[in-house]
Amino acid sequence: MIYSAFQNRTSFKxxxxxxxxxxxxxxxxxxxxxxxxxxxxxxxxxxxAEIERIMNSFSEVKLRKTSNVDYRSEEYEVWLQGRNGPTFAVYFFSPDHVRIHNGSSNHKRYRKEYKIVNDFDRRVIENLFK
Structure with missing residues (x-):
């Protein structure tokens, strides 16, 4: 039971x-x-500097696997390209749900939806469009 609960938790980091x-x-x-x-x-x-500001806001995000995602709100898709290495896509659904795609990995954890379980201010993304 404890192992299962641990496997359902991860982080953006x-x-x-x-x-x-x-x-x-x-x-x-x-x-x-x-x-x-x-x-x-x-x-x-x-x-x-702008990339660092945004990444700092993402760096402490804690996640828990979920199957209950509300797709009716505005969706944000964030593509991250490292200087060398994989490309990532982070899809933000509803205020506190995400899916992360790793262009270099087929690991099953990249095919799941996650709920953000700690404080995350989504305005860091929303304000980019104002």
Missing amino acids: EMVLDQLIEPKIISHMSVRKNRFGPNEQEIQITDP
Whole structure:
């Protein structure tokens, strides 16, 4: 029972930051709002200070596997490209649900939805479009 509960928990750091070949180096970030929707928007971020600010807000996010995701709210898709190594996509659904894709791994944990279980201010992404 305890092992099962432990397996259902992870973090953004474990799933993304720890997988980078050059830790903490993201060279490019692409952010989309409402992909495939009539009001789709996309921005590109290459400024290292802005990328660092956003990544710092993600770095402490704690996650728990879930199957109850509300897809009716605005969706944000964040693509992270390291200088060397894998590309990641982080899909934000509803205020506190995410799915993370690792372009270099087929591990089953990258095919699950997660609930954010600690404080995370999604405005760090939402404010990019204001």
